[in-house]
Amino acid sequence: MKVRFWGVRGSFAMSGREFLRYGGNTTSVELVTNAKQRLLIDLGTGATEFAKQLMHHEFGKGAGTLPILLSHTHLDHIQGLPFFTPFFIKGNQIRILGAAPLSGISLEATLQNQLAPHYSPLNGLENLAAGVSIETIRPGETITLPGFEVVTAAVPHGSMWTTAYRITADGKTVAYLSDVEYPQIDDPLPEALALAHEADLLIHDAMHADHDYDMRRGWGHSPARAGVVVAERAGAKKLALFHHSPDATDDMIDQVVERTAARTSVPVIAAAEGNYLDV
Amino acid sequence: MQITFWGVRGSYPVPGAATVRYGGQTSCVEARAANGDTLIVDAGTGMRALGNKLSREARAPAHYHVLLSHVHWDHIQGLPFFSPAYVPGTKISIYALLTAADELHQVIGGITRHEFFPMPLEAVPAVFEFHQVEPGVELAIDGFHVTPIALNHPFGSVGYRIDGDGSSWAYVSDTAPFNEVLHKQHFLPGPEPLSDDDKLALSAMREALVRRLHGVDTVVYDTHFLPEEYAKFPHYGHSTPDQALEICAEAGIRRLVLYHHAPTHGDDQMDRISAEYHARGARQHIDVVTSYEGMTLSIGPEAT
Numbered sequence: 001m002k003v004r005f006w007g008v009r010g011s012f013a014m015s016g017r018e019f020l021r022y023g024g025n026t027t028s029v030e031l032v033t034n035a036k037q038r039l040l041i042d043l044g045t046g047a048t049e050f051a052k053q054l055m056h057h058e059f060g061k062g063a064g065t066l067p068i069l070l071s072h073t074h075l076d077h078i079q080g081l082p083f084f085t086p087f088f089i090k091g092n093q094i095r096i097l098g099a100a101p102l103s104g105i106s107l108e109a110t111l112q113n114q115l116a117p118h119y120s121p122l123n124g125l126e127n128l129a130a131g132v133s134i135e136t137i138r139p140g141e142t143i144t145l146p147g148f149e150v151v152t153a154a155v156p157h158g159s160m161w162t163t164a165y166r167i168t169a170d171g172k173t174v175a176y177l178s179d180v181e182y183p184q185i186d187d188p189l190p191e192a193l194a195l196a197h198e199a200d201l202l203i204h205d206a207m208h209a210d211h212d213y214d215m216r217r218g219w220g221h222s223p224a225r226a227g228v229v230v231a232e233r234a235g236a237k238k239l240a241l242f243h244h245s246p247d248a249t250d251d252m253i254d255q256v257v258e259r260t261a262a263r264t265s266v267p268v269i270a271a272a273e274g275n276y277l278d279v
Numbered sequence: 280m281q282i283t284f285w286g287v288r289g290s291y292p293v294p295g296a297a298t299v300r301y302g303g304q305t306s307c308v309e310a311r312a313a314n315g316d317t318l319i320v321d322a323g324t325g326m327r328a329l330g331n332k333l334s335r336e337a338r339a340p341a342h343y344h345v346l347l348s349h350v351h352w353d354h355i356q357g358l359p360f361f362s363p364a365y366v367p368g369t370k371i372s373i374y375a376l377l378t379a380a381d382e383l384h385q386v387i388g389g390i391t392r393h394e395f396f397p398m399p400l401e402a403v404p405a406v407f408e409f410h411q412v413e414p415g416v417e418l419a420i421d422g423f424h425v426t427p428i429a430l431n432h433p434f435g436s437v438g439y440r441i442d443g444d445g446s447s448w449a450y451v452s453d454t455a456p457f458n459e460v461l462h463k464q465h466f467l468p469g470p471e472p473l474s475d476d477d478k479l480a481l482s483a484m485r486e487a488l489v490r491r492l493h494g495v496d497t498v499v500y501d502t503h504f505l506p507e508e509y510a511k512f513p514h515y516g517h518s519t520p521d522q523a524l525e526i527c528a529e530a531g532i533r534r535l536v537l538y539h540h541a542p543t544h545g546d547d548q549m550d551r552i553s554a555e556y557h558a559r560g561a562r563q564h565i566d567v568v569t570s571y572e573g574m575t576l577s578i579g580p581e582a583t
Binding site: 009012014015016017019020024025045073074079080083101105110113114117119122123124127158160219273 | 296303324349380396464468515516
C-alpha cells in the first residue's frame with residue numbers, strides 16, 4: 001500500500017512561499033493498494049489537486065470508481081467537494097462514507113446544505129453528473145471496500161465527534177486520527193489506541209506545537225506530543241504529524257518535527273504534500 | 280481612496296508553488312478612505328489575512344462594514360476566520376443581496392452551523408448586523424457612497440460602485456456577460472434558449488451596469504475565464520477580460536483590474552494574460568492591470 005498526502009493543513013488553506021514544502025491545502029489523503037485500488041480520506045482543498053490527476057485516467061472518461069471516507073464535515077474537510085471534478089463526469093461512481101455529523105442531522109442533509117443554492121451554483125447533490133452515493137457509517141463498525149478493510153471509531157473533537165479510521169491493505173495498516181483531542185491529552189482513549197495498534201503508519205492531529213497547546217485546550221485539536229503517546233502505547237511503527245496549523249510555516253513545522261522526534265524512538269515525519277510513500 | 284487586494288482567486292483557494300506571486304486566496308478587497316474609513320468587499324479566504332492586519336492596527340474594537348457580492352463559498356469562507364470578530368465590542372455590518380433564502384442572517388450564519396464550524400456566529404463575541412441590499416438603492420456607509428448594481432450570476436449577485444474622497448471605483452464580480460445566458464433561480468446544466476423577455480432582461484442589466492459605471496476611475500471585474508474556457512462553460516456565471524474591456528470601453532473607464540482568477544491559472548499563465556490584455560487595453564486607452572494578492576491601487580480623481 002502507498003499513501004499520498006494531497007492536503008495536510010488544518011482549518012484554512014494557506015498559499016504563499018512559507019508553506020511550499022509541507023503544502024497549504026486542507027486535508028485530503030489518498031491510499032493506493034498494490035493492485036491500484038484507491039481510497040480517499042477527506043475532501044479538503046487537497047482533493048481538487050487529486051481530482052486533476054484522476055481526470056487524466058478513467059475518471060476523465062466516466063469510468064472511475066472511488067470510495068471517499070470523511071472524518072467529519074467541518075469545512076476544511078469538505079471544502080473541495082464542489083470542485084472535485086470527477087463528480088461532474090457522468091458514469092463515474094463515487095461513494096462518500098461518513099458518520100452523521102450530529103444526532104438529528106444526517107450526512108446527506110449536511111452535504112446538501114453545503115451545495116444549497118445560496119452557497120453553490122451546483123444547487124444540490126442531485127446535480128452532480130456522476131453516480132454519487134452518501135453512506136452513513138456507524139462508528140465502531142468495520143467496512144469492507146474493494147482492496148481495503150476499514151475499522152472505524154468515534155473520537156472527541158471539541159464539541160463534536162470525528163470518525164477515525166484504521167485501514168488495512170496488502171498486509172499493511174494506516175491509522176488516521178485527525179481532528180481529535182483526548183480529554184487527558186497525555187492519556188489517549190482506548191479507542192484511539194486500538195485503531196493505532198501496531199499500525200505501520202499513524203497519521204495524527206498535530207495542529208498545535210506543544211508550547212502553544214495550553215492556550216488552545218478544548219478547541220478539539222492535539223499538540224504534537226499527543227501523537228507520540230498514541231504511537232508509543234499502540235506500538236505504531238511510524239508517526240506522521242498532520243493537520244498543521246495555518247499559522248505554522250515550513251520552518252516552524254521543521255522545528256516541531258525536530259523536537260517531537262527527540263522525545264521518542266518512533267520515527268516521526270510531518271505529513272507533506274507530494275509523492276507517494278510506501279507504507 | 281485606496282484599494283488593497285487580499286484575495287484575487289475565484290472558486291476555491293489554491294495554495295502551492297504556482298500561485299505564490301498572484302496569490303491563492305479567494306475574493307476580498309479592502310477600500311480605505313483618506314480619513315481611515317474602511318469598507319471590505321467580499322469575505323473570501325483573503326479576509327483572514329486582512330483581519331489579522333486590522334487586528335494589529337486596531338487600538339480599540341471597531342465597526343467593520345462588509346459588502347458581499349453574493350454568498351457563494353468563495354465569497355464568504357473567510358468570515359469565520361476574521362480575527363476582529365473574536366474581540367468583544369467589535370461590530371460587523373454585513374450588506375448582501377438576499378437570494379434563495381428567507382433571511383440573510385440564516386444564510387450567513389449558516390456557514391458556521393455546528394456541522395461546518397466549531398463556533399456558531401451567535402456565539403462569536405462581535406455583534407453582527409445584516410442589511411439586505413437592492414440593486415440601484417444607494418447606501419451611505421461612513422464617508423462612502425455605495426450603489427449596488429445587479430449582475431448576471433447563478434441565483435443573483437451584485438456589484439458595487441463605491442464613491443469616496445472625490446473618487447470612485449467599482450467592484451463587478453461575479454458576473455457572466457449579458458448576451459448568451461440569463462442566470463435565474465435554478466440550476467443550469469448548460470445554456471438555455473433565451474426568450475424575448477430574457478433578452479430584454481439581459482440588455483437592461485447590461486445597460487444599467489454601463490450607466491452606473493460611467494465616470495468611474497477604476498473597475499475591478501470578474502475575468503475568471505479566457506475566451507476558449509468561456510466557450511466551454513458559458514453557463515458558469517463568469518466573464519473574460521475581452522468582455523470586461525468591452526463594458527469598460529463603453530463606460531469610459533480609465534483603468535480595468537482583472538480579478539477572480541481561475542484557480543487553474545498559475546503564475547506563468549497569469550503573466551501572459553496580464554501582458555496580453557495590458558497591450559489590448561492600451562489600444563483602447565484603458566490601463567489594464569492584473570490584480571495580485573497584496574496589490575494596493577490609489578483611486579484617481581473622478582474622470583469627467
